[in-house]
Amino acid sequence: MAETIAVIPGDGIGQEVIPAAIDVLETLDVDFEFVEGEAGDDVLDSRGEALPEATYELAAGADATLFGAAGETAADVILPLREAVGSFANIRPARAYPGVDSLQPETDLVFVRENTEGVYSGIEHEIADGVTTLTRVITDEASRKIAEYGFEYAEANGYDDVTVAHKANVMRTTDGQFLESVESVAEAGGHGYDEALMDALAMHLLLRPEEYGVVICPNLAGDVLSDLAAGLVGGLGLLPSANVGEDNALFEPVHGSAPDIAGEGIANPAATVFSAAMLLEHLGYGGAADRVRGAVEAVLEGGPRTPDLGGEASTDEVTAAIVDRL
Amino acid sequence: MAETIAVIPGDGIGQEVIPAAIDVLETLDVDFEFVEGEAGDDVLDSRGEALPEATYELAAGADATLFGAAGETAADVILPLREAVGSFANIRPARAYPGVDSLQPETDLVFVRENTEGVYSGIEHEIADGVTTLTRVITDEASRKIAEYGFEYAEANGYDDVTVAHKANVMRTTDGQFLESVESVAEAGGHGYDEALMDALAMHLLLRPEEYGVVICPNLAGDVLSDLAAGLVGGLGLLPSANVGEDNALFEPVHGSAPDIAGEGIANPAATVFSAAMLLEHLGYGGAADRVRGAVEAVLEGGPRTPDLGGEASTDEVTAAIVDRL
Numbered sequence: 001m002a003e004t005i006a007v008i009p010g011d012g013i014g015q016e017v018i019p020a021a022i023d024v025l026e027t028l029d030v031d032f033e034f035v036e037g038e039a040g041d042d043v044l045d046s047r048g049e050a051l052p053e054a055t056y057e058l059a060a061g062a063d064a065t066l067f068g069a070a071g072e073t074a075a076d077v078i079l080p081l082r083e084a085v086g087s088f089a090n091i092r093p094a095r096a097y098p099g100v101d102s103l104q105p106e107t108d109l110v111f112v113r114e115n116t117e118g119v120y121s122g123i124e125h126e127i128a129d130g131v132t133t134l135t136r137v138i139t140d141e142a143s144r145k146i147a148e149y150g151f152e153y154a155e156a157n158g159y160d161d162v163t164v165a166h167k168a169n170v171m172r173t174t175d176g177q178f179l180e181s182v183e184s185v186a187e188a189g190g191h192g193y194d195e196a197l198m199d200a201l202a203m204h205l206l207l208r209p210e211e212y213g214v215v216i217c218p219n220l221a222g223d224v225l226s227d228l229a230a231g232l233v234g235g236l237g238l239l240p241s242a243n244v245g246e247d248n249a250l251f252e253p254v255h256g257s258a259p260d261i262a263g264e265g266i267a268n269p270a271a272t273v274f275s276a277a278m279l280l281e282h283l284g285y286g287g288a289a290d291r292v293r294g295a296v297e298a299v300l301e302g303g304p305r306t307p308d309l310g311g312e313a314s315t316d317e318v319t320a321a322i323v324d325r326l
Numbered sequence: 327m328a329e330t331i332a333v334i335p336g337d338g339i340g341q342e343v344i345p346a347a348i349d350v351l352e353t354l355d356v357d358f359e360f361v362e363g364e365a366g367d368d369v370l371d372s373r374g375e376a377l378p379e380a381t382y383e384l385a386a387g388a389d390a391t392l393f394g395a396a397g398e399t400a401a402d403v404i405l406p407l408r409e410a411v412g413s414f415a416n417i418r419p420a421r422a423y424p425g426v427d428s429l430q431p432e433t434d435l436v437f438v439r440e441n442t443e444g445v446y447s448g449i450e451h452e453i454a455d456g457v458t459t460l461t462r463v464i465t466d467e468a469s470r471k472i473a474e475y476g477f478e479y480a481e482a483n484g485y486d487d488v489t490v491a492h493k494a495n496v497m498r499t500t501d502g503q504f505l506e507s508v509e510s511v512a513e514a515g516g517h518g519y520d521e522a523l524m525d526a527l528a529m530h531l532l533l534r535p536e537e538y539g540v541v542i543c544p545n546l547a548g549d550v551l552s553d554l555a556a557g558l559v560g561g562l563g564l565l566p567s568a569n570v571g572e573d574n575a576l577f578e579p580v581h582g583s584a585p586d587i588a589g590e591g592i593a594n595p596a597a598t599v600f601s602a603a604m605l606l607e608h609l610g611y612g613g614a615a616d617r618v619r620g621a622v623e624a625v626l627e628g629g630p631r632t633p634d635l636g637g638e639a640s641t642d643e644v645t646a647a648i649v650d651r652l
């Protein structure tokens with residue numbers, strides 16, 4: 001039976017990198033049915049909502065979703081879509097690749113970010129004139145889930161170092177809960193790990209990324225630290241991500257809609273093609289996933305490159321080179 | 327009349343770098359009276375509280391305070407001390423210096439961090455078993471104060487670029503309030519600035535720090551981004567900070583108590599001596615502040631260096647070299 005993939009290009013370069021990833025997926029010997037959904041700034045303008053109900057349902061019902069990028073409406077699109085697929089974990093690998101300029105060529109990190117709570121709770125109020133509050137929520141349930149996912153991911157993918165980011169010296173009760181939940185999961189499973197204050201960790205990741213592997217994070221810490229890691233390996237053009245739920249998942253490049261280069265046909269498709277590889281892996285096509293990753297890495301090392309990596313190639317040229325190597 | 331300086335060495339290398347800074351201050355032609363207060367892990371053990379009331383009062387009543395570092399009890403010591411001096415702004419310059427290895431030698435940043443609210447509100451609860459909350463507070467009053475301070479600092483110190491960090495796409499009401507307050511201060515004063523999402527900013531600071539100058543931040547964003555900047559310029563050993571209030575202020579290195587090297591006499595005194603320079607500036611001794619900074623920079627460029635900077639010199643040798651150049 002065909003795998004039904006919801007495809008949501010969104011805004012800006014999302015419209016360029018998603019077709020690239022589909023070209024790559026169609027080269028493989030897997031039976032996909034791609035169903036396109038619309039979302040983003042233009043959809044808000046034309047239809048009055050950035051994420052139509054139909055797109056939400058499409059993602060919720062598909063075997064997996066591939067998302068491109070959204071512009072101004074990014075939060076209104078991606079946060080509900082993560083919810084649509086029941087995602088509790090956001091997986092963000094950040095690796096340096098041979099042939100790509102990077103501040104720290106030894107970087108090989110995977111952020112396992114809690115994807116449902118923390119300061120993303122949506123509970124905000126203006127209590128009095130000029131006095132506003134947001135309720136940061138940390139629960140044992142969500143913290144255990146992310147910890148379990150993180151430890152299993154590390155084991156399955158051969159990472160020896162697991163670090164748990166937190167700011168429990170200040171957020172004593174909430175990040176205290178996070179650490180307590182992680183600890184009980186680690187004990188039950190016999191997993192080892194280190195704790196690190198997120199501020200100090202930001203510095204250490206910069207100076208000695210090779211000492212870290214999987215980093216389990218509360219929601220906002222994962223958001224910030226994974227972007228920092230993008231800086232370490234040469235920018236957002238290479239970073240894929242997976243939003244994983246119990247039986248569903250959504251895959252997206254970490255980069256945004258890049259309005260400055262949108263429409264020029266020079267967006268780097270690597271992050272989205274790597275995201276497609278994560279999708280393959282998730283659906284059980286591990287061999288195909290490896291082939292796709294290998295092809296992208298070969299092109300990064302010796303093939304044409306887009307301007308963000310110092311080259312002059314177009315999205316299409318890079319995509320063709322990836323397909324060629326499959 | 328003598329300037330009364332509260333001196334709180336605290337734990338670990340705090341006990342080594344504070345005497346170094348005092349040596350430097352005593353070389354100058356300023357009449358200081360140093361009064362020592364105790365705080366930190368050892369004080370908790372011996373007296374049952376990490377920050378005795380007397381130390382709090384000492385800081386509150388002094389003309390300025392110089393603080394070293396605290397260990398496990400850092401939050402219990404530094405957060406109340408910041409309150410003791412009525413600090414609303416935490417100023418953290420992060421500059422690369424000639425002669426010091428750094429990932430990005432063009433870095434010259436100053437973080438102007440809100441110092442009283444955000445997730446540092448202290449309002450936390452366990453709502454139900456395994457369900458915890460923290461109330462993030464953002465007020466117009468505190469946001470305006472930090473914006474005013476930041477814009478004035480940029481002007482007084484010749485920084486053209488002012489960036490305001492936030493995550494208002496997710497924390498819509500609270501960081502929305504922050505942005506609104508900043509905007510109204512900017513309009514009233516005719517100041518220009520850019521806004522930046524804190525996650526994207528983490529990446530951009532890494533890749534192109536030379537495009538940024540003063541960065542005005544909510545409390546936690548400032549905490550994390552300034553540590554990241556420490557990574558850019560070669561580690562925490564060089565970064566000073568000022569906690570500024572209406573008529574009082576506390577100065578401290580950004581680094582911690584460094585238990586791994588404490589007692590060995592090899593801690594880098596630069597961050598604390600730079601903090602002492604900020605203290606001099608604050609008390610109106612701008613000329614002396616410049617001389618101290620110049621002496622530290624000369625030593626960083628051509629003098630003895632501690633192991634964190636790849637040298638073999640002791641704290642005392644580096645301090646003597648600084649004093650020599652005054």
Ligand SMILES: CC(C)[C@H](C(=O)O)[C@@H](O)C(=O)O
Pocket residue numbers: 074075078079223254495496525
């Ligand atoms: C667009 C925004 C809501 C989102 C987030 O904060 O999660 C983005 O920064 C990301 O990391 O995917």
Ligand SMILES: CC(C)[C@H](C(=O)O)[C@@H](O)C(=O)O
Pocket residue numbers: 169170199400401404405549580
């Ligand atoms: C010790 C801790 C409470 C403190 C903070 O979070 O402000 C520290 O990280 C700092 O940046 O001075």
